[in-house]
Amino acid sequence: MAESRSTLNRDEVVAGVMALLGAAGIDTDLQNLREASVDRFRKYTAVHDIFDGPIPAVIAYPENTEQVAAVLRFADDNLINVVPRTGRTATEGGLETIVDDTIVLDGSRMNAILHIDPVDMMATVQCGVPLQMLEDRLREQGLTTGHSPQSKPIAQYGGLVATRSIGQFSTLYGGIEDMVIGLEAVFPGGHIARIKNVPRRAAGPDIRHIVIGNEGALCFVTEVTVKVFRYQPENNRFFGFLVDDFADGVDALRQLVTDGYRPSVCRAYSPEDAHQHFAHFANGKSVVILVAEGPKGIADATADAIEELFATRPHERVDNALIESWFDNLNWGQDKIDAEKLTMLNDHHLGYTTEVSVDWSRVRELYDAIMSRIRGEFPRAGDLTMLGAHSSHSYQTGTNLYFVYDYAISCEPREEIDEYHIPLNAIIVEESLRLGGSMVHHHGIGKYRTKWTAQEHGSAYSMVETLKRAFDPKSIMNAGTIIPLKL
Ligand SMILES: Cc1cc2nc3c(=O)[nH]c(=O)nc-3n(C[C@H](O)[C@H](O)[C@H](O)COP(=O)(O)OP(=O)(O)OC[C@H]3O[C@@H](n4cnc5c(N)ncnc54)[C@H](O)[C@@H]3O)c2cc1C
Structure with a gap:
């Protein structure tokens, strides 16, 4: 949390943006401003209508690039913090307005x-x-x-x-x-x-x-x-396998990818994580999912390689139709967000994730280290209702591990983040960095992993700081994101 460095007061910030975008181009409704002060990192407090942080002064809705430029010029001239946003699905605090009288610059009306x-x-x-x-x-x-x-x-x-x-x-x-x-x-x-x-x-x-x-x-x-x-879905070939050991499942992905095959979907789930997605067939085992895709010749060759690979590895086969139907319900729309809100409100229960990446050779070590530290050290481990991981994006040299943790909340809503989310996130980040991996695979650093940005980049961190100084010399862009806020 930080005080604004601007000489303009809140009303002057609003008036300045309105002069640029007109009344139809701004929103100052208090509840909308409160909700604009956070993202899904604070989804539990938000659903309880708790918004403790600085509330932005205004949400600005530019209609074109020139209006974006005008707002950024105004903000830069007057040292006003700006938080860009579009779809608002951020999960790591990137949308949090931690400086007083922030302008939230929302590009969602630029939708052509x-x-x-x-x-x-x-x-x-x-x-x-x-x-x-x-x-x-x-x-x-x-x-x-x-x-x-x-x-x-x-x-x-x-x-x-x-x-x-x-x-x-x-x-x-x-x-x-x-x-x-x-x-x-x-x-x-x-x-x-x-x-x-x-x-x-x-x-x-x-x-x-x-x-x-x-x-x-x-x-x-x-x-x-x-x-x-x-788009050639007619060539898609779906595969599912049950294996006894999660790291062995990831190793099958390693072999396929390093042999030169590129299944579009390449996933392995730990037994706990598999259970929440595939209870109807996982049977307490790890699940491997693969999809061969592309022109028919390539999809068929990839499918043959998958068959050959699993012929050499112990497994049970899953009906391909079960894998295909799983994709039909995978993505998150407003319906799932609404259902999640009800679970948080009525059952005081939620799930979060932390996604990291690591070389192939250290997958097992990283997975075991994180599971054992969380089970052994996390004071509220008894409240965990699910702790697992999956690998869902693979590369020539390694893969990501996406840790998933669900818990029943036995403290006040306001304390949830400090009691659960932050300590769990910290263990996963620390172990990933210790084993030479990256602390963040795809959600961004946001505002809650900045504590480790310097460690993530090591001697190259000066390059990150130089970029910030060069492109945002007055430091008006999304304060506290990627680089920690210096108070
Ligand atoms: C249920 C769920 C599933 C998800 N699954 C995935 C997944 O599979 N893969 C994945 O990568 N991510 C996933 N995410 C995370 C999230 O959806 C992505 O990070 C997504 O790219 C954010 O897009 P958005 O438009 O919602 O951005 P926002 O939430 O609006 O913003 C995200 C960040 O980008 C900045 N930003 C937004 N717009 C601009 C702009 N125009 N210019 C500059 N900066 C901008 C914001 O300041 C913020 O830091 C998931 C999130 C949820 C809630």
């Missing part, structure tokens, strides 16, 4: 699909286009984004780029960083930068990567051009 090019295989969208909207439009033309985070129905392109998001088909299509061809972003002070669309170039460092993953702490993403792919 600008261009789809089926020859050069790219699509250009404004930052407020929900991923599902582009995906639906592309499918009408036999194309796909290849991007499928679970939040696909709600998350929008600005946030998807700003968080370095990744989807369920990542082993084939990659993360968002593999999809973005070019983009437009606005920097503090109002400078509009367009990074042009080319297949590849060697014109110095790849500047897309300054914007991708910036979490609203360097600039505001207004427009994005992404690759598109042919």
Whole structure:
């Protein structure tokens, strides 16, 4: 929490933004402002209508890039903190307004699909286009984004780029960083930068990567051009296997990927995590799920490799139709968010996750270390109703581990974060860093892993600090995100 450095008071901040966007371009409704002060890291306190942090002064809804530039110029001139947002599915505190009288800059009204090019295989969208909207439009033309985070129905392109998001088909299509061809972003002070669309170039460092993953702490993403792919679901082949040991399941993924195969879906679940998704067939075992996708020849070759691999490994086969039907209900829309609210309110129960990455050779060690520390050290371990993990994104050199923890809350709502979420998150982050992995695979650092940002980057941390100083010299962008706030 920090006091505003601006000489303008709250009313002057509101008046200044209204002068730029008009009355229809701002929201000062108190409840909307309170809800805009947090994201899903504080979903439990939020559902109890507890909003203790600084409440933003105004939510600004620009309609175009020039309006974004005008708001950022105003904020920069007057030292006002700005928190960018689009789909509001953030999970790590990236949307928290920890400085008084913040402007929340919401790009969701910039929601036009600008261009789809089926020859050069790219699509250009404004930052407020929900991923599902582009995906639906592309499918009408036999194309796909290849991007499928679970939040696909709600998350929008600005946030998807700003968080370095990744989807369920990542082993084939990659993360968002593999999809973005070019983009437009606005920097503090109002400078509009367009990074042009080319297949590849060697014109110095790849500047897309300054914007991708910036979490609203360097600039505001207004427009994005992404690759598109042919949509060929008729070739998809679904596979499910039960194995006795989670790390052995992950090792099967390692063998497939390092042998050169790219199943679009490549997942292994610990028995506990498997139980919550696949109770109807998991039978207390670990579950491996694979999908072979692409042109028929490639999908068939991938499917053959999966069959051959499991012929050499102990397993039980799962009916492929059960795996296929699981995908039908996987993504999170407003219906699931509403159901989760009821569970939090009525049952005082919730689930959170922490996602990290690690080399193949240390998967078992990391998993065991985290499970044993949580069970042995976490004072409220008795309240855990589920503790498990899955690997869902694999690479040539390693994989991610997505730890999932559910608990029944036996303290006051206001204390939930300090009593449960923060200590559990800390154990997972600490062990990942200790074993040479990354503390964050795809949700972003937000505001709750900044304590470890310097450790994450080691001697390269100076590069991160230099980027912040260079692109946001007055430090108005999303204070306390990625880099800890110095009070
Ligand atoms: C149920 C659920 C499932 C999820 N599944 C996945 C998953 O499978 N894969 C995955 O990667 N993530 C997942 N997430 C996390 C989240 O959906 C992603 O991080 C997503 O990319 C956020 O997009 P958004 O539009 O909701 O962004 P927001 O929540 O609005 O913002 C996220 C961050 O990006 C910044 N930001 C937003 N818009 C802009 C902009 N225009 N310019 C600059 N900065 C901006 C914000 O300041 C914030 O720091 C999930 C979240 C939920 C709730």
